[in-house]
Amino acid sequence: MKYVIFIPDGSSDYPIDELDGKTPLQVAKTPNIDKLAQKGFGGFTNNVPEGYTPGSDVANMSIFGYNPANFYTGRGPLEAGSVGIDTTPTDVIFRCNTITQKDDTMEDFNAGHITSEEAAVLMDALNEHFTSKYDDFKGKFYAGISYRHLFVYTCDNEEDANLLANLDTVPPHDISGENLSEYTGWQDELAVKIRDIMYEAQEVLNDHEVNKKRVAEGKNPANMVWLWGQGLTPKLPDFKETYGLTGAVITGVDLLKGIGIFANLDIVDVPGATGFFDTDYRAKGEYGIEALKTHDVLIIHIEAPDEAGHAQLIDEKVKAIERIDEFIVGPVIDSLEGEDFKAAILPDHPTPISVGTHTRDDVPLVVYVSGKDGDGCTSFDEEGVKTGSIEKQEGYKLLSRMINEF
Ligand SMILES: [Zn+2]
Structure with missing residues (x-):
């Protein structure tokens, strides 16, 4: 069994007047993601525990399968880990x-x-x-x-x-x-x-x-x-010991690399992954396909929708979501054709255009299981998953739920 988790960072949003009351996820043309939704399971989740600010660090630590309440020590330390800075307990x-x-x-x-x-x-x-x-x-x-x-x-x-x-x-x-x-x-x-x-x-x-x-x-x-x-430097339990699976991470953002490194996941460096609008989507997809050949779990994160949210650029956000669909989700899912696999797609947190920063609202979630009929949710967005059957639980449980429940 292979597992893929796609994280379009900050992609969920509020309805926007300029989009006729729709959200960027609703408006973006995403045939590949739609297919996952229509054949998969939908619902909401929340990756930010009560009392935490909705940072990408906390939220993604949840998606990586670690409860931030137990393991989060700050954003700086995660990034230090990603660039190999050795730190001591007094640093x-x-x-x-x-x-x-x-x-x-x-x-x-x-x-x-x-x-x-x-x-x-x-x-x-x-x-x-x-x-x-x-x-x-x-x-x-x-x-x-x-x-x-x-x-x-x-x-x-x-x-x-x-x-x-x-x-x-x-x-x-x-x-x-x-x-x-x-x-x-x-x-x-x-x-x-x-x-x-x-x-x-x-x-x-x-x-x-x-x-x-x-x-x-x-x-x-x-x-x-x-x-x-x-x-202070965090102590994350080893991913493979925790979940019994090998895993790889693709991201252009240091703090996510840091979570991966502390969890002892393999970090796949992709040339051209900038963590900004101009990130090389196609390369990310290609490296993702390769990583899945040698790992059980692939976590593939794309920062661009979040940056568009911060910059309050509606078109950039829609475009980023469409590119993720075309160059990352589509090719990666196609490459798994004929294999047993489970795929999830969810943002870490919303970055609504009108707010210009992260909010702690629930985020839409789709889980697709190859060879299994889903629950009839219509699309991966704030409305489409409402008819889905996934019960909302703490975000850090997603990975174990994917392994055990679907
Ligand atoms: Zn984020």
Whole structure:
């Protein structure tokens, strides 16, 4: 038996006036996904436990089969795992966005989707600045992809590390246009150090050559870093020991790779997988087909609908869903023709166009089982699965339910 889970990130939505009261999932032409829905089972699920913010990290940890309430320690640590940064129990790992601030407000949480090359130069400049200015600087910046970077702060002891890990930090994409100092009014001594690092970084970045060039080209400068999503290194049980199945992950996003790495899943790197609108859908599909030849489970994640949701671009969101259908779901399902397999498709969380960020609403879910008749749900979208029979349960149970119940 093979298992495939397709995750069109943030694809579910609310009805949109411009789409005649329909959602992007309803409007997008998705013949392959429709087939799965019409022959499969439909319903709703929720990947974000009560009390958690609906981040892709928490939500996808659920889809990977791990209860975030037991295993989630933060977004930063998951991404650190994905890039092979070795951390100790006293390390607190932050996500570090290169952002554009203007008059101390969050002008752009991704600094105009700065290139990885430019950002790497800026991260180097920050390390250089802090280590040369302070003899005992305990932090280090690690350059990642585009605007998504990491900052590791080594505490003196585990008590401090726990304290810093629990500091109330805010995702930068949730405070667009808002005043930054409102979200950094911490009193604790350690926390104040973190704030000082963000603001001191401004001084280094403001006049950096990379930013001067970006401004001259009409692009947003990466003139500050925003530290958030921090935590200690998580301990996920081994996927194969937990489920008795081998698994592979395809994603362009570091934090999902991190979940995969901590779960001891194989990460399949796909050239051209950018985690943005222009991700190479066809290549993802092709690598997915190959991965299924050597693994029992394939988790294939596509970030583009989420990015379109954040950017509030209706057409991009619809297009992303259509491309996922044509280049990923269609070819992967075709390649399994004649085999016993189960396939699920679901977003991790909604990223409604009207909201521009994640919400914690339930998400539509379709599960298809080869050779088995489904429950007559009509399509994979917020309306179509309403007639389905899947009982809503915690998202982290999906994988074991796929194995045991369908
Ligand atoms: Zn997401």
